[in-house]
Amino acid sequence: MSDYPKFVEIHEEGPREGFQIEPGPIPTAEKVRLIEALAETGLHHIQVCSFVNTRLVPGWADAEATVADFKAKPGIHYTGLWFNANGLERALAFRDKLTLAGAISLTASEGFTRKNLNRSHAENLAAMRKQTALHLSHHVPVNRIGVMAAFGCNYQGDISAAQVVSTVADGMAIAAENGTRIEVISLADTMGWAAPHRIENVIGEVRARWPEPTIALHLHDTRGLAVANAAAAMRMGVAQFDSTVGGLGGCPFAGQKGAAGNICTEELVLLCAEMGIDTGIDLDHLIEVGRMAEEIVGHVLPSELIHAGSLDAFRRQAA
Amino acid sequence: MSDYPKFVEIHEEGPREGFQIEPGPIPTAEKVRLIEALAETGLHHIQVCSFVNTRLVPGWADAEATVADFKAKPGIHYTGLWFNANGLERALAFRDKLTLAGAISLTASEGFTRKNLNRSHAENLAAMRKQTALHLSHHVPVNRIGVMAAFGCNYQGDISAAQVVSTVADGMAIAAENGTRIEVISLADTMGWAAPHRIENVIGEVRARWPEPTIALHLHDTRGLAVANAAAAMRMGVAQFDSTVGGLGGCPFAGQKGAAGNICTEELVLLCAEMGIDTGIDLDHLIEVGRMAEEIVGHVLPSELIHAGSLDAFRRQAA
Numbered sequence: 001m002s003d004y005p006k007f008v009e010i011h012e013e014g015p016r017e018g019f020q021i022e023p024g025p026i027p028t029a030e031k032v033r034l035i036e037a038l039a040e041t042g043l044h045h046i047q048v049c050s051f052v053n054t055r056l057v058p059g060w061a062d063a064e065a066t067v068a069d070f071k072a073k074p075g076i077h078y079t080g081l082w083f084n085a086n087g088l089e090r091a092l093a094f095r096d097k098l099t100l101a102g103a104i105s106l107t108a109s110e111g112f113t114r115k116n117l118n119r120s121h122a123e124n125l126a127a128m129r130k131q132t133a134l135h136l137s138h139h140v141p142v143n144r145i146g147v148m149a150a151f152g153c154n155y156q157g158d159i160s161a162a163q164v165v166s167t168v169a170d171g172m173a174i175a176a177e178n179g180t181r182i183e184v185i186s187l188a189d190t191m192g193w194a195a196p197h198r199i200e201n202v203i204g205e206v207r208a209r210w211p212e213p214t215i216a217l218h219l220h221d222t223r224g225l226a227v228a229n230a231a232a233a234m235r236m237g238v239a240q241f242d243s244t245v246g247g248l249g250g251c252p253f254a255g256q257k258g259a260a261g262n263i264c265t266e267e268l269v270l271l272c273a274e275m276g277i278d279t280g281i282d283l284d285h286l287i288e289v290g291r292m293a294e295e296i297v298g299h300v301l302p303s304e305l306i307h308a309g310s311l312d313a314f315r316r317q318a319a
Numbered sequence: 320m321s322d323y324p325k326f327v328e329i330h331e332e333g334p335r336e337g338f339q340i341e342p343g344p345i346p347t348a349e350k351v352r353l354i355e356a357l358a359e360t361g362l363h364h365i366q367v368c369s370f371v372n373t374r375l376v377p378g379w380a381d382a383e384a385t386v387a388d389f390k391a392k393p394g395i396h397y398t399g400l401w402f403n404a405n406g407l408e409r410a411l412a413f414r415d416k417l418t419l420a421g422a423i424s425l426t427a428s429e430g431f432t433r434k435n436l437n438r439s440h441a442e443n444l445a446a447m448r449k450q451t452a453l454h455l456s457h458h459v460p461v462n463r464i465g466v467m468a469a470f471g472c473n474y475q476g477d478i479s480a481a482q483v484v485s486t487v488a489d490g491m492a493i494a495a496e497n498g499t500r501i502e503v504i505s506l507a508d509t510m511g512w513a514a515p516h517r518i519e520n521v522i523g524e525v526r527a528r529w530p531e532p533t534i535a536l537h538l539h540d541t542r543g544l545a546v547a548n549a550a551a552a553m554r555m556g557v558a559q560f561d562s563t564v565g566g567l568g569g570c571p572f573a574g575q576k577g578a579a580g581n582i583c584t585e586e587l588v589l590l591c592a593e594m595g596i597d598t599g600i601d602l603d604h605l606i607e608v609g610r611m612a613e614e615i616v617g618h619v620l621p622s623e624l625i626h627a628g629s630l631d632a633f634r635r636q637a638a
Binding site (some may be wrong): 007037111152153154155156157158181192193195196197198221222223224225228230232233251252255256258259260264266269273274276290300303304305307308309311313314315317318319 | 379427432462471472473474475476477512514515516517526540541542543544546547549550551570573575576577578579583585589590593594595619622623624625626630632633634636638
C-alpha cells in the first residue's frame, strides 16, 4: 500500500543553511544572485537568511543587506530564521518583503537541548511559551511546531517515537495556551539518524495522535540515506520537505565536521519527477542553479545530480 | 505491504570497479591491501580484478599480479570479471583461488550495445551463445544473466520493462540451448536512470515471468537515488546487491565523466542495519576500510558515511 502525494511542496533553505556554514565570507551580491536565481526555477518557498547573533554566525552578518538587496518575485514566499526576541525584531523590519511566521521549536533529545541551547527541555518550553506570545503580540502567526533530533541524536543516541510524540504534545500545549492552531508539524533529522523504518514509525505515531496537521520533513544526508528517507515518507503521503540546492549546508554537530548537508533539492525534485509527482520546479534550470551555488562557495557540493546532469537532457538527445 | 528480506547478500566490487577507473597507477601492493582488508569485514563476495584488454584498461594491467599476491581467506568467494575468450583463459589460470562463474551478459538498450560493444543486439546474442558454450566446455558454470541499462540509457533514453523482459528471455534461450539453468538475474542501472517506481515496475515484470531465479541489483549512484532504489527493491524482497566500498568507481559513459560510482557498500550496510536486516558485515570495520580506500586513491570518495562516522559509535558514546 502506498499513498504518494500528487504534489510535493519544497522549501528551499540553501541560502540560509549554506551561507551560514561556509567559512566565507561570501559577498552579499553573490547571496543575492543565488536567491534571485532560485526564484526563477519554480520554487515558491525560499529561506533567504538567518537573523542570528553575528558574533556566533559571522556568515549572516549581512542578513539585513541581503534581504534589502534581492529583488522579490511576486508569488514567492521568502522567509528568514530567528531564535529569539532580537532576531524577531530584526525580521519585523522586513515584514513587507518576507513572509514572517514563527515556530514552536523543540528538540526530542534533552541531551541535544542542553548541548546546543544550554537549556533543559523545561527551560526551553518556558522560552517557547514566551516567544510564542511575543510573536502573536506582533501579529506574526505561530502555526508550526518544529522538532529537532526527531530520529536520533549524537548526544543521546536513539530517540523513540514516544519521545517525539511527547515533544509534539508539549508544543501543542503551548499553542493551546496561546490560542493558536498548529497547521504544520516539522520533524527534523538534524544529525542524520533516520532510516526508512524509523521514518515510517515516527510519522505513523505522530499522525495517529494528530491526524490533521501537515507533516513536513527536514532531512540531512549525513550518512547518505536522505533520499531513501524522503521516498519512504512520500510513500506515506508526506508532501512537504525542506532541502538545499546542491546539498548546501553541513553538520556542525559533534564528530561530524566533514559531514554532508541537507538533502539536495535537485535530487528530491528528480525523485519526485521520476515518480510522477509534481513539484512545479524546472529540474534542468535548478541543476544550473546548483552549479552556480557550487561556483559561489568555491568547492564541490554533495549533489551527485549537478555533476551527472539530468535525465531529461539525455532523453532529448536520444529522442 | 512489504516483503523485506532477513538477510541481504552484498557483492563487493570496489577493487574491480574502483581501480579500473582511477587515473592511477595504483601499486599492486595497495590493491592487495584493500582486498585483504575487505575480507576482514564480514564480506563473503569480493570481486578483485578485471581480466580485460590492458591497452584499453591500463588500471588492470596487473590483474595477474594482484590475484597472485593477495592472501585468500577461507570461506570467501573472490571473483574476477572478463568479457571474452582471452579474459576467460587468463581467469582459468587462477581457478584454484578465484570462484569462476560466467554470465550471459546482455544490454536492454540496442543503442548502448552499439556504442559500448560496437555490436548489434543480435551480434551480441551470437557472441554470448559462443561464450556460454566456451565456459561450459571449461566446466565454468553459467548460471547468471546480466542485463545492463535495465532502467534507462544515455544513448536510448527510457527503457521499458517489456524491453528488459525481452532481453532476459533472449538470455534464457541461450541458457536453455546450452542446458544450463539460470539461478540469478542481475539487473544493472548502468547509467543511473532508476527511481523507486521504475525499480518496482521492472522487477515486478521480470519476477512475474521468472519467479524462481534470484534477482540481484547492480546500482549506480549517478544521480543520488541509489540508496532509495535499493530500499525500494528490498521492500520487494530483493536480497542481493553489488556495491563498492566508499562508492569507488565512476561512470565512463556519455556526458557523465564527473559522475558518482556504484552504490556505497557502507551506506547499503547502514540501510540494512537500521532496517533490522542482517548482512553479516561489521559496519564500523567497513567504514575504516572505506577510509583506507580513500587514502589509496588519493581523493575524496562519494560515501557520506565514511566522513560522518557510524551511528553505533555515537550510540556507544551516548550509552
